[in-house]
Amino acid sequence: MTEPAFDAGFLARFDELLRWRRDVRHFQTTPIPETDMRHLLATAALAPSVGNAQPWRFVRIRSDGLRARLADHVDAASRDAAGALADEALREHYGTLKLHGLREAPELLAVFCDDEPAAGHGLGRATMAETLRYSTVTAIHTLWLAATARGLGLGWVSILDPEAVAPMLDVPPRWSFVALLCIGTPLAPSDIPELERRGWQAREPLADRLYER
Numbered sequence: 001m002t003e004p005a006f007d008a009g010f011l012a013r014f015d016e017l018l019r020w021r022r023d024v025r026h027f028q029t030t031p032i033p034e035t036d037m038r039h040l041l042a043t044a045a046l047a048p049s050v051g052n053a054q055p056w057r058f059v060r061i062r063s064d065g066l067r068a069r070l071a072d073h074v075d076a077a078s079r080d081a082a083g084a085l086a087d088e089a090l091r092e093h094y095g096t097l098k099l100h101g102l103r104e105a106p107e108l109l110a111v112f113c114d115d116e117p118a119a120g121h122g123l124g125r126a127t128m129a130e131t132l133r134y135s136t137v138t139a140i141h142t143l144w145l146a147a148t149a150r151g152l153g154l155g156w157v158s159i160l161d162p163e164a165v166a167p168m169l170d171v172p173p174r175w176s177f178v179a180l181l182c183i184g185t186p187l188a189p190s191d192i193p194e195l196e197r198r199g200w201q202a203r204e205p206l207a208d209r210l211y212e213r
Contacts, residue, residue: 019191021144024153025098027105027184036150037107040183044143049135053120056139059169061108069168070160070180071102078159097198100157105182110165111140112175136178143181153186 006014041058049055061067078099085091102108113136115129125131144154162177196202 017145017149020189021148022153022186022190022193024155024182024184024186025101025194026187027101027153027155027182028187029104029106030185031106032152032184036152037183040143040146040150040152043146044139047135047139047142049120049138050125050131051120051123053117053123053125053132053135055114055117055119055132056136057112057114057171057175059110059112059171061110061169066168067102067108070108070165071100073164073168074100074102074157074160074180077161081159093200097195097200099159101155101182101184102157102180105155105184107183109181109183110169110177111136111179111181112166112171113178114172114174115176116174133176133178140179140181147183151185151189152183153189155182156180157182 037060044056044058045054047056061070082091082094085094113133115132117132140156147154157180160180165180166175166177190197193203
């Protein structure tokens, strides 16, 4: 087997892909072809995992009723989060932000981690069981990049109560909730994070987050 060559042109495009990978909240309602969704999920499964355990478990939300329940739950959690902000100006600013696309995104995907996977035989996680969840997050990031490369957007919805969401999806108790994702075509793609565009939080220099010992 010949090892692929990743030339300078490919590396430049890869850097561009990373810059354009954004957390999307505004989606077109156009459905994603089933073949494309299957390909995205297959690509996500190429992610690395501790002991090759492949602990990610994907649940596609097909029910309109379940979609509505999830959206209502997130809206309620968002109101609670806004109410907890002590600064009135910040609280008002929070209220202007669109924080999810659960009602319009054509695909919703809940991602869980199987905390007791048979695959991998426990290799690499005896002292750090959390590496299973780290592995699941790498699958999400792989999915995110694959979606961006195909002109699709992904939004990670985190303002929710996992203990309330997991029972809605009727999954095994050993599965830990990791993410609720919206997937679809962005209304207006941008290489600048939405929260930065809307004045919530700007990117800070890497130098402020890089240390040497």
